[in-house]
Amino acid sequence: MSTRSRFPHNIIIISRVWNRGTMKLNPIWKLVAIGLLLLASVIGSFAELDFGNCERVVKNWADSSSSREEHVNNDKRSLKDLLFFLHVPRTGGRTYFHCFLRKLYDSSEECPRSYDKLHFNPRKEKCKLLATHDDYSVMAKLPRERTSVMTIVRDPIARVLSTYEFSVEVAARFLVHPNLTSASRMSSRIRKSNVISTLDIWPWKYLVPWMREDLFARRDARKVKGVVIIEDDNPYDMEEMLMPLRKYLDAPTAHDIIHNGATFQITGLTNNSYLSEAHEVRHCVQKFKSLGEHVLQVAKRRLDSMLYVGLTEEHRESASLFANVVGSQVLSQGVPSDATAKTKTFRSEASVTISEPRSDKSNIQNGTSEVASNITTEAKSGNMTVKTLMEVYEGCITHLRKSQGTRRANSLKRISPANFTKGTRTRVPREVIQQIKLLNNLDVELFKYAKEIFAKEHELVSKKLISTSKRSIGDLPSEIRSVFGEMGDEKLWKLLPVALILLLLFLLFLFVNARRRRTSKVKI
Secondary structure (H helix, E strand, O other), rough: OHHHHHHHHHHHHHHHHHHHHHHOOHHHHHHHHHHHHHHHHHHHHHHHHHHHHHHHHHHHHHHHHHHOOOOOOOOOOOOOOOOEEEEOOOHHHHHHHHHHHHHHHHHHHHHHOOOOOOOOOOOOOOOOOOEEEOOHHHHOOOOOOHHEEEEEEEOHHHHHHHHHHHHHHHHHHHOOOOOHHHHHHHHHOOOOOOOHHHHHHOOHHHHHHHEEEEHHHHHEEEEHHOOOOOOOOOHHHHOOOOOOOHHHHHHHHHHHHHHOOHHHHHHHOOOOOOOHHHHHHHHHHHHHHHHHHHHHHHHHHHHOOOOOEEOOHHEEEEEHHHHHHHHHHHHHHHOOOOHHHHOOOOHHHHOOOOOOOOOHHHHHHHHHHHHHHHHHHHHHOOOHHHHHHHHHHHHHHHHHHHHHHHHHHHHHHHOOOOOOOHHHHHHOOOOHHHHHHHOOOOHHHHHHHHHHHHHHHHHHHHHHHHHHHHHHHHOOOHHHHHHOOOOOHHHHHHHHHHHHHHHHHHHHHHHHHHHHHHHHHOOO
């Protein structure tokens, strides 16, 4: 039964019950019954009006979103003047930013305030790269017809768990301070012009202070109790040390920022949105689940229109797809004539690293300087190819993950024995996993759709690469080409190892023969 008809139906039932029993009631009880009946009627009317208002608000927003995007150029596979990386938190976007995009774009080509503060400020007209946690509403400030959009989507369960873990990890860094007041005062001091604090970036601007306050409160409570024995080693339910996952999921902050976060970010409806109606639309959808379908359809259309949609779970395939779809176009468009003489300015990741209290900061800077120094000659000179781009990426993520692992270990020592690993996620109860699915129902459906898009794009690029390799064979002399033409791709690959072995044997024969000749000359 719909929300519209539920309340009138309930009122009819109450009326019938009241009519049957009214003859048996004394006058006082009759008045009470009439009052309850009128109250139910008023509540039902307000609820019906509330749903009707929400339905109108959500539909109007969805219609206006669709009409704005009808006029956008449908050639989504061509990289346009500006690349907007819509970074959904905890999807692995940081590795793309540092190990892909910063290798492809010069620092002078980045839009000001990328990952800086809370909002993008389009004061630089000809920038080519905008990478930010801003939601899709930032498109209102960009030249829509000259902007390509990319994003990465993650399984909602893993994304929510990772958000919880990272909130705890960053908040725990402040436990080096004696109290919350000292931590808050110090965090405001260490925000320098060349260091971007997590507390300036959405959504951590809200999540980290919330978790930080909770960690300090629990530490103070442990001090009062004295000796505290932790019986359970499940970090997601260690109430003496940190906020349990169940409580985290049910908190109003989580409902407003985390749940269905990917869908709301891709539709421009987060609490960080530029849209004036974003708050009302988001809360209408959270209140009336049936209205979420309108938002989901807009999110799907947005994914359809993007230049690139990656998947966190398909890391290797996603990286390869990015290099061939986005990287190849940036390289073909952006190499200046004097590229061989030009050295790009690759800034150290320390300049955009989460600001750290005291001891951890040096560890991170050391790790990130390794990444910066690992850039190949091809990357610096501008002579990079898709192949060398992938090589640079692989080397970069190795160092980046190492520094991130060191930072996490140092941070979580402060709330030991709590620790988050891939193995500990198996400790999350099944009913909690189900709760995450229900709270993120829109993200679950959007993730399924993103996987379909990825599969199609991956197949398309694979066919294109095979076609290119066949054309390369076609450039060989006619005699060799005729031999290759009679073979299938599978037979050709099987023949390759044999050819390599024969070549090595031939080289070994030449080497031994040369040694014999030198020996015979010495004897003579």
